[in-house]
Each structure stands twice: as structure tokens, then as C-alpha cells.
Amino acid sequence: MSVTDAPPAPPVKAVIRKPSTRRRLVPYWLLLPGILWLLVFFALPMVYQASTSVQTGSLEKGFEVTWHFRTYWDALADYYPQFVRSLLYAGTATLLCLLLGYPLAYLIAFKAGRWRNLVLVLVVAPFFTSFLIRTLAWKTILADGGAVVDVLHTLHVLDVTAWLGWTENNRVLATPMAVVCGLTYNFLPFMILPLYTSLERIDGRLHEAAGDLYATPATTFRKVTLPLSMPGVVSGTLLTFIPASGDYVNAELLGSTDTKMVGSVIQSQFLRVLDYPTAAALSFILMAVVLLLVTVYIRRSGTEDLV
Amino acid sequence: MPVLRLLRRNLVVIAGLLTLAYMILPNVVVMVFSFNRPEGRFNYAWQEFSLDAWKDPCGVADLCGSLSLSLRIAVWATVGATVLGTMTAFALVRYRFRARGAINSLIFLPMAMPEVVMAASLLTLFLNMGAELGFWTVLIAHIMFCLSFVVTAVKARVMSMDPRLEEAARDLYAGPVQTFVRVTLPIAAPGIAAGALLAFALSFDDFIITNFNAGSTVTFPMFVWGSAQRGTPVQINVIGTAMFVIAVAVVLAGQFIANRRKSNAGK
Amino acid sequence: MTQQQTAGGDVRLTGISKTYGSFTAVHPLDLTVPQGSFFALLGASGCGKTTTLRMIAGLEEATTGTVSLGGRDITDLPPYKRPVNTVFQSYALFPHLDVSENIAFGLRRRGIKSVKKQVGEMLDLVQLGDFARRKPHRLSGGQQQRVAVARALINHPQVLLLDEPLGALDLKLRRQMQLELKRIQTEVGITFVHVTHDQEEAMTMADTVAVMNGGRVEQLGAPADLYENPRTTFVANFLGTSNLIEGEIVSTGTDVVVSAGGGELRLPVGRCPSPARSGEKLLVGVRPEKISLTHTDDADAIPDGRNRVTGRITDSSFIGVSTQYVVESPAGASLQVYEQNIERDSRLAAGADVVLHWNPEHTFGLDAAQSINAGADGLEDVA
Numbered sequence: 001m002s003v004t005d006a007p008p009a010p011p012v013k014a015v016i017r018k019p020s021t022r023r024r025l026v027p028y029w030l031l032l033p034g035i036l037w038l039l040v041f042f043a044l045p046m047v048y049q050a051s052t053s054v055q056t057g058s059l060e061k062g063f064e065v066t067w068h069f070r071t072y073w074d075a076l077a078d079y080y081p082q083f084v085r086s087l088l089y090a091g092t093a094t095l096l097c098l099l100l101g102y103p104l105a106y107l108i109a110f111k112a113g114r115w116r117n118l119v120l121v122l123v124v125a126p127f128f129t130s131f132l133i134r135t136l137a138w139k140t141i142l143a144d145g146g147a148v149v150d151v152l153h154t155l156h157v158l159d160v161t162a163w164l165g166w167t168e169n170n171r172v173l174a175t176p177m178a179v180v181c182g183l184t185y186n187f188l189p190f191m192i193l194p195l196y197t198s199l200e201r202i203d204g205r206l207h208e209a210a211g212d213l214y215a216t217p218a219t220t221f222r223k224v225t226l227p228l229s230m231p232g233v234v235s236g237t238l239l240t241f242i243p244a245s246g247d248y249v250n251a252e253l254l255g256s257t258d259t260k261m262v263g264s265v266i267q268s269q270f271l272r273v274l275d276y277p278t279a280a281a282l283s284f285i286l287m288a289v290v291l292l293l294v295t296v297y298i299r300r301s302g303t304e305d306l307v
Numbered sequence: 308m309p310v311l312r313l314l315r316r317n318l319v320v321i322a323g324l325l326t327l328a329y330m331i332l333p334n335v336v337v338m339v340f341s342f343n344r345p346e347g348r349f350n351y352a353w354q355e356f357s358l359d360a361w362k363d364p365c366g367v368a369d370l371c372g373s374l375s376l377s378l379r380i381a382v383w384a385t386v387g388a389t390v391l392g393t394m395t396a397f398a399l400v401r402y403r404f405r406a407r408g409a410i411n412s413l414i415f416l417p418m419a420m421p422e423v424v425m426a427a428s429l430l431t432l433f434l435n436m437g438a439e440l441g442f443w444t445v446l447i448a449h450i451m452f453c454l455s456f457v458v459t460a461v462k463a464r465v466m467s468m469d470p471r472l473e474e475a476a477r478d479l480y481a482g483p484v485q486t487f488v489r490v491t492l493p494i495a496a497p498g499i500a501a502g503a504l505l506a507f508a509l510s511f512d513d514f515i516i517t518n519f520n521a522g523s524t525v526t527f528p529m530f531v532w533g534s535a536q537r538g539t540p541v542q543i544n545v546i547g548t549a550m551f552v553i554a555v556a557v558v559l560a561g562q563f564i565a566n567r568r569k570s571n572a573g574k
Numbered sequence: 575m576t577q578q579q580t581a582g583g584d585v586r587l588t589g590i591s592k593t594y595g596s597f598t599a600v601h602p603l604d605l606t607v608p609q610g611s612f613f614a615l616l617g618a619s620g621c622g623k624t625t626t627l628r629m630i631a632g633l634e635e636a637t638t639g640t641v642s643l644g645g646r647d648i649t650d651l652p653p654y655k656r657p658v659n660t661v662f663q664s665y666a667l668f669p670h671l672d673v674s675e676n677i678a679f680g681l682r683r684r685g686i687k688s689v690k691k692q693v694g695e696m697l698d699l700v701q702l703g704d705f706a707r708r709k710p711h712r713l714s715g716g717q718q719q720r721v722a723v724a725r726a727l728i729n730h731p732q733v734l735l736l737d738e739p740l741g742a743l744d745l746k747l748r749r750q751m752q753l754e755l756k757r758i759q760t761e762v763g764i765t766f767v768h769v770t771h772d773q774e775e776a777m778t779m780a781d782t783v784a785v786m787n788g789g790r791v792e793q794l795g796a797p798a799d800l801y802e803n804p805r806t807t808f809v810a811n812f813l814g815t816s817n818l819i820e821g822e823i824v825s826t827g828t829d830v831v832v833s834a835g836g837g838e839l840r841l842p843v844g845r846c847p848s849p850a851r852s853g854e855k856l857l858v859g860v861r862p863e864k865i866s867l868t869h870t871d872d873a874d875a876i877p878d879g880r881n882r883v884t885g886r887i888t889d890s891s892f893i894g895v896s897t898q899y900v901v902e903s904p905a906g907a908s909l910q911v912y913e914q915n916i917e918r919d920s921r922l923a924a925g926a927d928v929v930l931h932w933n934p935e936h937t938f939g940l941d942a943a944q945s946i947n948a949g950a951d952g953l954e955d956v957a
Contacts, residue, residue, distance in 0.1 A: 027402030034395035107323030128554035246421020
């Protein structure tokens with residue numbers, strides 16, 4: 001505090017002190033760099049993109065804003081299969097992540113005992129190898145004539161999946177199944193870690209209490225464990241679905257031209273075709289759809305204190 | 308049927324272990340195929356055992372260059388995001404101010420946005436500004452998307468910190484600077500470290516945003532992506548395996564030291 | 575400030591107050607804590623006692639008024655420049671430092687290099703010599719509490735502030751630490767200002783107690799004086815238990831006579847809020863342990879000149895040293911009576927008709943214009 005705050009006037013009761021201006025400004029100085037960074041490199045680009053999406057022109061003549069909203073309509077008309085596919089694949093992968101991840105998270109939280117840290121390390125460890133290298137490994141695992149395909153073929157699983165339209169010609173690679181398999185694999189840790197965090201907080205005595213109050217193990221899970229782990233389920237599904245819906249790596253590496261997702265389209269429009277308005281419009285539609293789904297989902301599940 | 312009963316009782320454990328196997332399998336494949344001598348340009352089918360790639364990890368043009376570029380970017384992105392994120396987190400937890408809700412949303416949104424959307428919009432900005440794509444644009448992008456994760460990690464730690472600890476320090480003759488250095492920072496350190504580690508991992512492994520904003524600069528993930536089209540050298544698997552082994556070894560060593568210290572302190 | 579000042583080290587608060595927006599935590603307050611005394615600020619949570627303490631420590635900026643220490647105005651000094659140290663509620667020990675580093679913290683911040691001897695002496699004073707290298711989370715509650723005291727005392731502050739220092743301890747340990755803190759205070763001779771919500775703790779330890787309520791000091795004095803002569807219903811109810819009976823003054827003289835519940839009660843005029851005039855309302859108070867209980871059948875044996883109230887026992891609980899009775903009477907709602915267990919009259923059970931009687935000297939009068947139940951929540955603390 002500076003001397004100016006306490007004038008030499010007699011310190012009578014009427015002197016009311018206020019926090020000094022310098023101290024009131026501290027939070028703003030702390031916030032300034034980070035927030036400025038996000039404003040300039042996250043928020044401002046969104047504005048630019050919005051403007052680009054309603055521009056017309058060509059690379060040679062330059063683009064200008066003409067409020068050409070038709071771009072949105074055309075983009076949707078041309079690429080709705082990729083949009084639907086993206087949401088479908090991402091949704092399926094999210095569901096699979098939940099089904100596969102929940103038992104493992106449960107195992108770590110309640111059953112692993114002294115192996116807990118080891119299993120946790122094993123869950124995080126794959127991260128340390130670049131995800132592109134690991135995705136490429138699936139090309140080996142799912143290769144035609146490989147062990148996995150052979151087993152699935154012998155068990156007639158491939159007949160069923162072919163009938164469902166997930167695979168064709170007795171192969172897995174270059175089919176929707178391969179893409180979903182890759183997406184599920186890549187985003188599983190993002191499901192398991194939040195699930196584990198919320199399961200770990202549950203007091204083990206609650207299970208005993210439920211059992212004491214005539215609940216079977218299944219009922220205990222349905223009425224006690226699952227509701228208490230909902231925050232983990234919600235943030236896990238969000239952390240899986242959002243990146244999966246915009247992903248194009250799995251579709252490009254493990255799929256074919258028939259499994260392209262909207263991310264691929266945005267990438268090629270932007271980097272190869274150089275049709276910036278269409279790419280911007282597509283990316284805006286994707287953002288809007290994802291934000292809408294996320295908002296509705298968070299509202300429905302009633303856990304708004306995720307942030 | 309005792310076997311069936313055993314299976315039913317341990318259904319959760321079995322399902323969990325199967326998931327774990329699913330997660331580990333690709334790493335095993337990567338490791339095994341780092342000892343392969345493939346026929347042709349692609350390393351997808353097993354031919355014969357060889358140590359060639361391990362003896363010469365940098366034997367492929369541009370591979371080690373892209374690796375060192377990725378490391379440099381990751382280090383600077385970590386430093387930048389950690390400093391900015393820590394400051395932001397402290398401000399958010401410790402002070403009341405206007406536009407709090409808006410600022411929280413601004414920090415949350417980058418995490419709730421498909422990467423390709425951020426990648427495309429950032430490229431639009433750079434193109435409009437006429438910025439030259441390369442090291443700096445990639446670094447700017449990485450700091451941007453790592454920032455929110457650092458804020459979240461540090462915030463959690465600072466929020467659980469007892470404000471009376473800092474009051475106690477001030478009461479015990481530590482001025483503002485000393486209080487921060489001697490008490491606040493050491494106690495917030497685990498949160499800051501977690502945020503920094505996360506930032507490093509995210510930056511090092513990022514592909515989509517980097518691919519949009521790197522221009523002709525090639526990071527390690529971009530090198531791998533390119534090789535998936537042109538031919539995958541075994542050296543990629545060597546690098547992947549080495550990173551995996553080093554990281555796991557560091558984690559295990561850390562655990563070991565922590566355990567030793569704990570048991571020593573008990574005496 | 576490293577030197578301990580000896581002369582005129584009184585803490586003087588002048589017109590000090592604290593407001594947060596529109597909420598006033600502490601109303602303008604004048605208070606003097608004499609040097610070397612053990613002073614307690616007593617009140618329920620939210621009464622402003624902790625805020626007052628924090629203004630002395632400098633952790634809270636006073637909205638108005640001044641704090642001075644030994645004649646020196648320290649109002650505008652930050653906490654790290656005040657010769658005052660605090661023992662925090664739940665201790666606030668630095669979790670990343672061990673016990674001796676915690677204790678040495680203040681000395682080191684003042685640039686003192688060789689702290690080993692002083693830290694050793696301090697560890698001995700609080701009997702923690704074997705725990706110097708332990709981290710705080712590996713200590714018991716009582717040990718943590720002693721580290722917190724040592725960490726503050728090693729700086730030889732002019733005033734030691736204690737914010738609910740025993741609140742986290744169990745009852746038995748709390749009693750033990752009360753005596754220990756009192757011993758340390760006598761030994762080092764430093765002024766202690768102790769904030770607590772436990773009226774028994776305040777009365778056991780302090781020379782002077784200030785009872786706070788709603789951001790104001792209700793009454794200030796020695797523990798026995800506060801207990802025997804409460805001036806407000808809040809103090810009467812918060813400090814121990816009081817039976818308060820509503821009545822109307824019939825006559826005044828050396829004794830004031832009050833009609834209440836169909837009978838008459840007397841009390842010395844000196845124990846009435848002055849001036850007492852006939853026809854005015856008055857609350858007549860008496861402490862439960864001052865009352866004797868006699869079965870109606872033996873009412874004739876009660877000596878003359880004692881205040882009497884008739885009633886019926888509705889509840890009695892045996893608690894070892896004494897038995898506590900609740901008596902319904904026309905004079906007031908449930909009256910509390912504590913009888914020592916010397917010779918127990920077996921007729922005194924629920925349903926029995928009884929006469930309550932006590933020496934008029936033990937009666938006090940309170941202004942009837944205040945809530946009769948103020949501070950009665952504090953009853954829970956008696957248990």
C-alpha cells in the first residue's frame with residue numbers, strides 16, 4: 001500500500017479505506033496475456049472464418065464478402081453423406097469406448113488393489129508413441145489374410161458384419177468397421193481417465209451399504225455406482241465424441257473413399273482444392289452441429305459444472 | 308460348472324483386461340515390427356528379424372530433422388502455455404472480476420471444438436494476415452490449444468489449496484514475492500507440472516492443427532503421415548518404441564524414487 | 575521489530591470496522607488489550623470475532639478506524655511488517671516443509687541465518703524434539719497444533735493471535751492444550767488474543783473476555799464478572815445457561831420487587847438495569863446452579879426471605895456430578911435447575927410438584943426490551 005492512501009489528516013473514524021487501484025488491477029494483468037492469446041488466435045479466427053464462408057471469388061482474382069449464403073446450402077447438398085458418416089462413426093466409437101472403457105475404469109478403481117498404478121501406467125503408456133504410428137499398426141493387425149481377419153472369417157462374424165454393411169468382400173481394412181475400430185482405439189484413454197476419476201471418488205462403503213439394504217450387485221451398480229459416475233460418463237463421452245467427429249486421420253489411414261468423414265473434406269478443400277468459402281462453411285456447420293449436440297447433451301444430463 | 312461360475316464372478320475383471328489388451332496391442336505390433344526387414348516400401352507384413360533400423364535410426368532422410376523440430380516446438384509450446392495458463396488459472400481462482408463467465412467460456416471452448424475447425428479457422432487468419440507459415444505459426448497454434456488444458460490442470464490444484472497458507476506466510480514476515488516463491492509456487496507445483504506434461508504430450512503428438520498451419524515445414528507426425536503415402540520406413544517404429552520405453556522407464560523410476568522416499572521418511 | 579518492546583505494548587483498536595459491500599461484519603469498535611494479558615474474543619460463528627482478529631494481524635484491511643500497538647499506528651502496515659503473529663484455524667502448516675523448516679520460516683524471512691539453536695529451544699518448549707524432520711501431514715492434531723504455536727512464538731511477537739486454535743481437537747486434548755497454552759503464555763509473557771466460540775474455553779483461559787454478537791462487543795470483563803452479572807440476554811444465555819422470567823416491577827427500594835407468575839421475586843437494586851421504575855417490565859434472571867429444589871410436601875421447611883417459584887418436574891437427567899431438572903412453572907417456560915448429587919431425594923422425579931427457591935442476592939435483572947432467547951443457541955456448547 002502506498003502512502004497516498006493514508007493522508008496525514010487526523011485518523012478519525014470517517015476515513016474510509018478502499019483497496020488501492022494497483023491491487024485491484026492485479027487479476028487483469030494476470031489474465032491479459034492468456035486471454036489475449038485466445039482472443040487473437042482462437043476467437044478472431046472464428047470471425048475470419050465466418051466472413052470467409054460468405055465470400056465468393058477465386059484464388060487469382062481474390063475473394064470478397066458477398067453474403068453468399070448459398071455456399072452453406074451447396075456444401076451441405078454435396079457433402080451430407082460425409083457429415084452423416086462423421087456423426088455416425090463418432091457416435092458409434094463413443095458408445096464402444098464407453099462399453100469397453102467402463103469395465104477397465106471400474107477394474108482400476110475397485111479391483112486392481114496394489115496393481116492400480118501399474119494398470120494406470122499401461123492405460124497412459126500408449127500415448128508416448130505417436131498416435132499416427134499406432135494407427136498405422138492397425139493396418140498390420142487388420143491386414144487381409146492376417147490372424148484377426150482369419151478368426152473373424154472362420155467364426156462367420158464377417159458374414160454378419162457384411163450383411164450389416166460394416167465390412168465387405170471378407171476384408172476389414174478399408175471398411176467402416178476399420179475406421180470405427182481405429183477411432184475407438186485412439187480415443188479410449190479420453191474415456192477411461194474421466195471415468196476412473198469419478199469412480200475413484202466413490203466411497204467403497206456405499207457398495208456395502210447398498211448390499212446391506214437388499215440390493216443385488218446388479219441393482220447396486222444401476223442405482224448407486226452408475227449414477228455417481230455420471231460426471232465421468234458425461235465428460236468422457238464429450239472428450240471422445242468431439243475430437244472423433246472432426247477426425248480424418250483414421251478415415252484416411254484405415255478407410256477408403258467410401259468411408260471419408262467431413263474432416264477429410266475440409267482438409268482437402270482447404271489444402272488441395274483451395275476452395276476456401278466451401279471449406280469455411282463446412283467447418284462452421286461442423287462446429288455448430290457439435291456445439292448444439294454438446295449443449296443439449298450437457299443440459300439433458302444435468303451436469304453443467306464440468307468446466 | 309465351476310469354470311463358468313469363475314468367469315461370471317470376474318466378468319468385470321476379464322472385460323477390463325480385454326480392453327487393456329486392445330489398448331496395448333498396437334504398441335506391441337509397433338515394437339515387434341521395429342525388428343522387421345520388410346520387402347518393398349511398406350512395413351505392414353512380417354518378413355524376417357533384423358536389427359538394421361535400430362543400428363541406424365536416423366538413416367531415413369528428414370526423419371531425425373522432423374523429430375528435433377517437433378521436440379523444439381513442444382518445449383517452447385510447453386513453456387509458453389504453462390506460463391500463460393498458470394497466470395490465467397491463478398487469476399480465475401484467486402480474484403473476483405467482471406466478465407468471469409465469458410472468460411471461462413473462452414477457456415472451455417477450445418477444448419470443446421473439433422480440432423479441424425480450429426485448424427481451418429486459424430489458417431484463415433494466417434492467410435488473411437499474409438503470415439508466412441512455418442515454425443512460428445505452428446508454435447502459436449500449439450500454445451493456443453495447450454493453454455486451456457494447462458489452465459484446467461493448474462486451476463484444480465490452486466482451488467484445493469488452503470488460502471490460509473499464504474496468509475500464514477505473510478504473517479511470518481514473507482513479503483508478496485517471498486510468499487509466492489516460498490509457499491504458493493511449491494504447493495501449486497504438482498498442478499503446474501501436470502499441466503506442462505500434458506501440454507508437451509499434446510504438442511508433440513499433434514497432427515491436424517499442425518498439418519493445416521505448418522506450410523512446408525515438416526514435424527514428426529507430419530513425417531509419419533507423409534510416409535504412410537510414400538512408404539513407411541522401419542525407423543518410424545524404432546523411434547515410436549524408443550519413446551515408449553523411455554517414457555515408461557521414467558515413470559517407473561519416478562514411482563520407485565517416490566516409494567523409497569516415503570519409506571525412508573517413515574523411519 | 576526483532577526486539578521485544580516492553581513498555582506500553584497495549585493493542586488499541588479505535589473505531590475499527592469492516593464492511594463487505596452492504597454487509598457490516600464489524601461495527602465501529604473501540605477495544606484495548608493490555609500488554610501481557612490473555613484476552614479472549616468470544617462469540618458464535620459470524621459474529622465478527624475472527625474479522626477483528628484478522629484486522630489486528632493485517633490480513634484484513636479495516637474499512638474505518640485504526641489499530642495501534644504500543645502507541646504506534648500500524649493500521650497501514652502489511653502483515654509481514656507487523657510484530658504480530660497468528661496461530662491459524664486448522665493451523666495452516668506448510669505441507670511441503672518439515673516441522674523444523676516450518677518453525678524456522680519466520681526467522682529466515684527476516685534474514686536470520688543461524689536459526690538452529692532457536693528452533694531447537696522452541697521444539698523443546700512444545701515437546702516435539704523427536705519430530706523435527708517430519709512433514710506436517712504425518713503428525714497428530716495435537717502435534718500440529720503445537721507446531722503452529724511454536725512457529726508463531728519463535729518470532730517473539732508483541733502479540734500472539736490465536737484463531738480457534740483448539741477447534742479441531744477432541745475434547746480431552748482440548749482441555750490439556752488449554753492448560754498448556756496458559757502455561758506458555760505465563761512463561762513467555764506475551765499478549766495473547768484468543769478467538770473462540772467455546773465459552774468454557776474462553777472462561778478457563780482468559781483474564782478478560784469480550785463477548786461479541788452481530789459485529790458488536792456485547793460485554794467485556796473478567797470471566798466471573800461476566801457470568802455473574804450479564805448485562806444483556808445474549809450474554810446471559812450464551813455464557814452458560816440462565817433462567818429468565820418476565821415480570822413487572824411492583825416497588826423499588828434497596829430491593830426491587832417484581833411480580834411474576836402469580837408470585838413476587840426480589841433482587842438487589844444494584845443488579846437491575848438503572849433506573850428501575852414501578853410499573854415497568856423487567857426480565858428476572860437466575861443461574862440454574864443457584865436454585866434449590868424442594869418437594870412441595872416439605873415447602874414449610876424453606877427459610878423465609880428466599881425467592882420462590884412453584885412448578886412441576888417434567889424431565890430429569892442424571893449426569894454424574896449433578897442432576898439436571900427441567901421444571902414447568904407459571905412463572906416461565908422450562909426452568910433449568912442443577913442439583914449437586916450429595917443427598918438425592920428420590921421423590922424428585924418427572925411429575926413431582928416442587929418449589930424452586932434461591933437467595934435474592936443471586937438474582938439479576940435485565941432490560942425487558944430485548945429478545946429473551948438471544949444467544950440461547952450457545953447452549954449446545956455447554957454439552
